[in-house]
Amino acid sequence: MAPQTDLDMDYVLPLRWNDDAGLEELTAYLRRLCPIVRVIVVDGSPAALFARHARRWDGLALHVRPDGDLGFANGKVNGVITGLRRARAEHVVIADDDVRYGERELARLDALLERADLVRPQNHFDPMPWHARWDSARTLLNRGLGADYPGTFGVRRSTFLAMGGYDGNVLFENLELIRTVRAHGGREERPLDLYVRRLPPGPRHFWSQRVRQAYDDLAQPARMAFFLAIVPALAVALSRRRPGPVLAGAGLAVGLAEVGRRRAGGRQVFPLTTALFAPVWLLERAVCSWLALGTRFLRGGVLYAGRRIAVAAHSTRHLKARSQAAAPGSRVARKGVSGSLAVRKPERLCEPSHNGLDADRPQRHSATVARPGSMTAPS
Secondary structure, eight states: OOOOOOOOEEEEEEEOOSSOTTHHHHHHHHHHHTTTSEEEEEEOOOHHHHHHHHHHTTTTSEEEOOOTTOOOSSHHHHHHHHHHHHOOSSEEEEEOTTEEOOHHHHHHHHHHTTTOSEEOOEEEESSOOHHHHHHHHHHHHHHHHSOOOOSEEEEEHHHHHHTTOOOOSSSOHHHHHHHHHHHTTOOEEOOTTOEEEEOOOOHHHHHHTHHHHHHGGGGSHHHHHHHHHHHHHHHHHHHTTOHHHHHHHHHHHHHHHHHHHHGGGGGGTSOHHHHHTHHHHHHHHHHHHHHHHHHHHHHSSEEETTEEEOOSOOOHHHHHHHHHHHSTTOOOOSSOOOGGGOOOOOOOSSOOOSOOSSTTOOOOOOOOOOOOOOOOOOO
8 A cells, every 4th residue: 555645735726717628637637636735726717617617626626716906917927826825835836737747746846845945847748749749849949958947836935925926917927936036035946857747738729829939038038039030040041042051050959959858867758759840949939039029019018818918027137126125135034924915724625545646656744944045047
């Protein structure tokens, strides 16, 4: 018989659905999570769907609406802050609705949060249709140069509350959270070998995200400049009938992606074909970067959930200046709670059992002692 799980963690899942195509699969996942961690689902779905979710998830999760005093343009941030207000553990998982943790990954994340304020796992698609392989090339290029931006984080609740949450009037909310933690002196861990499964989107959703994801790069000017330069450089090379530089660039892209695929045992979750998609992804991002730039200056921002968002993410310098203006000379404090993030604590809805996500994981216990730290990850 497998040992009983003992993780003192909260799992915050913000979502807003317009249909219930994935309801059965997500319900099964919540049923597996429930004995391991306390689950908080913050649901911004329309009333009929919210009511159905409430019935299906009764006893599996604390199921709530986003708090009414939160009106950020990026609804995910409203959900995250609502969930952190209700969390009671020091260690909290924030995860998109397509992220699927196993028990081992949760335990590893819990252990890393003993010494870090923010943990960035590595997502990977499973299953891996063609468009997931295409999008995985982005992941591999990011890994080749540093680390990827996942759809999930581990965060220390005391850090999150002490820094007053983060700005939700941005498009690239994950980068905003990372930079806000950094601006407040928090420490980040980027375990490249902490692989967490993610369900791939459908092809229609994949195509709909191309320009929006390119818009995120406005928060990283050097990166954006590189992508903007690709199309003119490609046009010049082709007009001069010089395919050599084009082929060399494609080869370098595949090589860099393969470096990312081989780092930290990545070959176990990223097939070889994902690296071969790197030139295709670069061309896509180069074209979409020009479309994103036009969206910014001609339309005032990208349309997201019915609202236009102009800012991709604030710079670390801007966030640091803001944090110093709020509390000059201070790092992340573990004492006190921002009034806007007043905590509302849930109880565990189902008891830990011997039937977890990974039945053979050895038992471990978590501690919840807050520790200050420093973060050196690049933005």
